[in-house]
Amino acid sequence: xxxxxxxxxxxxxxxxxQTGNFTAKVRIAGRYHELYxxxxxxxxxxxxxWIKAGIEFLNGKQSVSAVVTRVFSxxxxxxxxxxxxxxxxxxxxxxxxxxxxxxxxxxxWSMIRLAYFPPQVPVKIGMMAAAPxxxxxxxxxxxxxxxxxxxxxxxx
Numbered sequence: 001x002x003x004x005x006x007x008x009x010x011x012x013x014x015x016x017x018q019t020g021n022f023t024a025k026v027r028i029a030g031r032y033h034e035l036y037x038x039x040x041x042x043x044x045x046x047x048x049x050w051i052k053a054g055i056e057f058l059n060g061k062q063s064v065s066a067v068v069t070r071v072f073s074x075x076x077x078x079x080x081x082x083x084x085x086x087x088x089x090x091x092x093x094x095x096x097x098x099x100x101x102x103x104x105x106x107x108x109w110s111m112i113r114l115a116y117f118p119p120q121v122p123v124k125i126g127m128m129a130a131a132p133x134x135x136x137x138x139x140x141x142x143x144x145x146x147x148x149x150x151x152x153x154x155x156x
Contacts, residue, residue, distance in 0.1 A: 015126030
């Protein structure tokens with residue numbers, strides 16, 4: 001729930017169950033054209049504990065965004081200087097944290113969020129998309145991977 005009472009828990013989500021420390025990564029390309037069109041990664045325990053991050057269409061531009069929910073939600077937004085054809089997104093779960101980063105080339109990564117996330121519980125991790133308005137959204141996900149993470153994430 002946000003500070004203004006907005007609650008939705010019904011977007012498309014393709015996931016796999018995962019335990020322990022890991023890095024999840026995907027490349028996303030979309031035709032965003034309506035307010036709040038979005039696509040990215042979602043890590044979820046239940047409707048009270050989840051993080052979604054990816055591209056979100058705001059003010060006529062693509063933005064990199066992250067929503068962290070631990071009963072209440074907060075939202076971080078970083079406007080893109082252009083509308084990239086695609087973007088890489090990465091979530092790294094290490095013990096009680098999730099680091100969210102993005103990249104334009106899968107080489108140089110920029111962290112947009114580091115958040116607490118309950119440790120040692122199985123999660124659902126995967127790709128999500130949402131088109132909460134009236135217009136459909138076309139999105140392509142590729143290069144999705146989940147790999148073990150043996151040390152804390154490092155900023156690139």
